[in-house]
Amino acid sequence: MKRIIAVLTLCFMLASVCTVGFAAEIADESEKILTLIKPRIPNTNEYSKFSSSVFDRNDDKEYIFQWNDTSETDNRHKYMNVTANAFGIITSFHIYDSEQYSSNKIEPAFKAITSDEAMAKAKEAVDALNPALSESIEISKSNKYESLTDNSFSFKLQRVENGIPVYGNTGSVTIDSASFAISHFNLSFTTGLEFPAKTQFISPQEAVGAYDEKLGMELVYKTSYSSDSPAPYLAYVPKVSDSFISATTAEAVKPILPVSDLFRAPMADKEAAVGGAGSNSSAERLSEAELSELESLSKLIPVAEAEEAVRANKYIAVPGDAPLAGSSAYSHSDGKYYYELQFQNVVPPYEYIYVKLNAQNGEIVTVSKMTGKLSDEETVDISDAYKIAASLAPSYCKADGTGEYRFTSRTNNSFTFTRYINDVPYYSDSINLIVNDVDNTIVHYSISRSDYDFPKPESVITPTDAIKKLVEQVEYSVVFYPSCSKEEMKKADTALPVYMLEFSKNHEVDAITGKLVSHYSEPEIGGYTDISGHYAEEKIKTLASYGIGFEGEHFNPDSLITQKEYVALLADAVMFRDPIIIYSDLDYSNHYRRAKAEGILADGEENPDGAVTRQAAALYFVRAIGYDEVASYDWIFKPTFVDVTENIGHISILDAMGVVSGYEGYFNPERNLTRADAAIMIYNYLSR
Numbered sequence: 001m002k003r004i005i006a007v008l009t010l011c012f013m014l015a016s017v018c019t020v021g022f023a024a025e026i027a028d029e030s031e032k033i034l035t036l037i038k039p040r041i042p043n044t045n046e047y048s049k050f051s052s053s054v055f056d057r058n059d060d061k062e063y064i065f066q067w068n069d070t071s072e073t074d075n076r077h078k079y080m081n082v083t084a085n086a087f088g089i090i091t092s093f094h095i096y097d098s099e100q101y102s103s104n105k106i107e108p109a110f111k112a113i114t115s116d117e118a119m120a121k122a123k124e125a126v127d128a129l130n131p132a133l134s135e136s137i138e139i140s141k142s143n144k145y146e147s148l149t150d151n152s153f154s155f156k157l158q159r160v161e162n163g164i165p166v167y168g169n170t171g172s173v174t175i176d177s178a179s180f181a182i183s184h185f186n187l188s189f190t191t192g193l194e195f196p197a198k199t200q201f202i203s204p205q206e207a208v209g210a211y212d213e214k215l216g217m218e219l220v221y222k223t224s225y226s227s228d229s230p231a232p233y234l235a236y237v238p239k240v241s242d243s244f245i246s247a248t249t250a251e252a253v254k255p256i257l258p259v260s261d262l263f264r265a266p267m268a269d270k271e272a273a274v275g276g277a278g279s280n281s282s283a284e285r286l287s288e289a290e291l292s293e294l295e296s297l298s299k300l301i302p303v304a305e306a307e308e309a310v311r312a313n314k315y316i317a318v319p320g321d322a323p324l325a326g327s328s329a330y331s332h333s334d335g336k337y338y339y340e341l342q343f344q345n346v347v348p349p350y351e352y353i354y355v356k357l358n359a360q361n362g363e364i365v366t367v368s369k370m371t372g373k374l375s376d377e378e379t380v381d382i383s384d385a386y387k388i389a390a391s392l393a394p395s396y397c398k399a400d401g402t403g404e405y406r407f408t409s410r411t412n413n414s415f416t417f418t419r420y421i422n423d424v425p426y427y428s429d430s431i432n433l434i435v436n437d438v439d440n441t442i443v444h445y446s447i448s449r450s451d452y453d454f455p456k457p458e459s460v461i462t463p464t465d466a467i468k469k470l471v472e473q474v475e476y477s478v479v480f481y482p483s484c485s486k487e488e489m490k491k492a493d494t495a496l497p498v499y500m501l502e503f504s505k506n507h508e509v510d511a512i513t514g515k516l517v518s519h520y521s522e523p524e525i526g527g528y529t530d531i532s533g534h535y536a537e538e539k540i541k542t543l544a545s546y547g548i549g550f551e552g553e554h555f556n557p558d559s560l561i562t563q564k565e566y567v568a569l570l571a572d573a574v575m576f577r578d579p580i581i582i583y584s585d586l587d588y589s590n591h592y593r594r595a596k597a598e599g600i601l602a603d604g605e606e607n608p609d610g611a612v613t614r615q616a617a618a619l620y621f622v623r624a625i626g627y628d629e630v631a632s633y634d635w636i637f638k639p640t641f642v643d644v645t646e647n648i649g650h651i652s653i654l655d656a657m658g659v660v661s662g663y664e665g666y667f668n669p670e671r672n673l674t675r676a677d678a679a680i681m682i683y684n685y686l687s688r
Contacts (some may be wrong), residue, residue, distance in 0.1 A: 028590045036084070037065075037090055041236060046070045047079075063084050064081070064082070068601060077098045079095070080095045091186065091187050091189055093189070110148070115153055122155050125175055125180065130187075133189075139157065140156050142156050144522075148483045152176070156172055157170060157172060163198060166190065167480065168401045169187075170187055190493075192491060194494050194495060196495070198478075202249075205470075210245045214245060218238070219463070220235060234511035235517055235597050244500055247499055253498060258491055301453070303339060309364075313364075316441070316442055317441040319343075322343045322351065324345070325344035327339060329359055336358060341356075350369060363395075367448055378413065380437050382415070384435070386398075386400045386626060388442060393447055414435075416430055460512060469515070470507065470516070492509035525550065525552075528553060548580055555676075560675075561612060561678045564608040570620055571598070571623060575598060610671045614671050615646065617673045618651045618654050619644050625685070637653075640655050643669060
């Protein structure tokens with residue numbers, strides 16, 4: 001066999017810097033990896049082009065192989081991309097064929113198999129890519145409900161060793177719903193780890209006690225945005241996020257992460273300025289709102305005064321010969337007015353300084369300065385950082401540390417001061433400060449401050465109780481955390497067994513009730529207790545698996561469905577095949593707007609809380625599927641029900657499609673529709 005170097009096109013970076021001998025070595029390695037993976041991927045002979053690249057990241061080599069083929073006669077394009085590591089483990093796979101994609105038409109039908117059946121097929125496909133990892137990769141569902149629109153199934157992957165998850169070693173897989181072939185696969189996989197035996201681990205109860213003693217929970221203020229206006233509340237959160245309880249020693253441990261280069265992005269105020277002042281039109285032509293705005297602008301401090309205050313601050317250190325290059329004034333949605341000042345040296349080193357101030361009281365909000373290389377060490381004293389912060393925000397931060405804003409953390413010479421209310425931190429309000437250690441001047445400064453009414457910390461549970469409540473609601477179990485056995489290593493070499501809270505859930509408990517704080521709570525459906533033996537039972541269950549139904553344990557199948565409920569089901573499930581859960585606080589206004597826009601309801605037909613007759617249900621349904629115009633020609637349809645004299649076309653179309661049916665030749669058009677009847681109609685349509 002000819003050496004693979006004849007067809008490999010190595011990346012230009014390698015080609016430009018490698019010696020001939022090194023290039024030959026890379027080619028040999030690539031041939032070895034390619035030979036290992038080819039039996040595990042689809043046939044590559046159907047592709048006319050091939051290329052490859054090799055990357056070395058912290059001594060971890062990654063081999064990328066790409067096949068593609070384009071046919072000019074039928075505009076067909078197909079490609080396959082595979083990434084593997086030096087051990088021959090496939091970490092990424094993607095395949096595409098334009099012909100197959102274009103033939104995947106979306107039809108209003110349920111999938112031929114369930115996600116449970118598809119998941120078994122997906123596991124087989126994943127194991128075929130990496131047979132050696134068959135026992136180490138677990139698969140689970142990505143979505144709570146089935147999809148009515150996707151032509152594929154997607155699942156989550158988790159590496160597990162000795163029955164324990166490996167943190168960060170996760171991925172995903174997508175398979176076609178018809179062929180069960182993989183279209184996409186990715187997996188993060190840490191090589192070279194040593195795993196201890198599971199028998200050495202402490203119990204969960206011991207781990208909870210150690211967490212309370214050595215890590216703990218912190219009482220903080222958080223903000224809820226569930227209502228029209230933000231509302232602060234008290235909550236307990238984990239005190240530290242980078243340390244865990246060792247599953248072997250019950251001590252607090254901090255994993256040693258591999259060395260990586262940190263990209264330092266220049267900090268800047270990204271908030272866009274909007275608005276502006278003024279016109280010369282006469283007062284008689286101005287509205288009250290315009291006059292009010294001009295009145296407010298007249299009370300702003302002069303720009304010259306703001307500039308003088310900035311130049312006077314020795315920590316901002318505007319050079320004396322740096323002119324004011326630009327300024328602006330604007331009002332913000334928070335009701336405040338701001339100045340933005342830009343200073344620019346006209347001689348080397350051409351230093352640029354940006355300052356944002358409150359134009360009503362002169363308080364400095366942001367300072368940003370372009371500067372040279374900053375120190376990677378902690379060379380600035382905390383007391384000096386306090387003095388700088390206090391010079392800019394004297395009302396809130398004191399040089400002796402007694403103000404509202406208190407030092408909480410630092411990275412090199414970057415400092416964070418957090419606002420405390422009632423001795424409780426509110427991390428959303430902070431001062432962020434970066435100091436140049438050459439002359440103790442500001443590189444960056446910003447302050448955030450909210451005008452909320454903060455509740456007093458009364459009747460709160462204890463931190464110990466907060467931990468107990470947290471682990472009752474969030475799984476606390478052992479995971480392997482990839483870590484380095486010593487500092488300054490490029491790769492993790494050991495797997496630390498630590499107790500970790502389930503990382504897919506929020507780790508915040510309400511300080512009053514002890515309940516897990518959920519910023520979005522989706523209504524639950526599917527566990528109905530009142531449909532057993534009902535004639536619509538299986539159809540109701542199927543719809544629920546696709547996220548269509550009524551919240552709670554009771555479906556109430558024989559209750560009459562209201563127009564607003566029926567319209568919401570049609571607008572979402574039938575027209576757009578979206579999940580739709582009917583729950584008590586559902587806002588139906590959007591569904592009605594959609595229904596009116598799409599012609600489901602005509603003007604004057606709105607009756608949100610009224611019942612829906614079977615005849616009206618058929619009329620709305622046909623409109624939703626786009627056959628209203630054809631159905632309106634009643635004379636071309638032969639009535640199939642003896643009691644149907646109106647909307648003959650609409651009912652006939654649904655009868656022919658198998659969406660509705662009658663009994664002994666009767667349709668009962670004036671009978672009111674039940675929830676079960678509505679579910680059957682939707683199921684029948686989607687399962688055609």
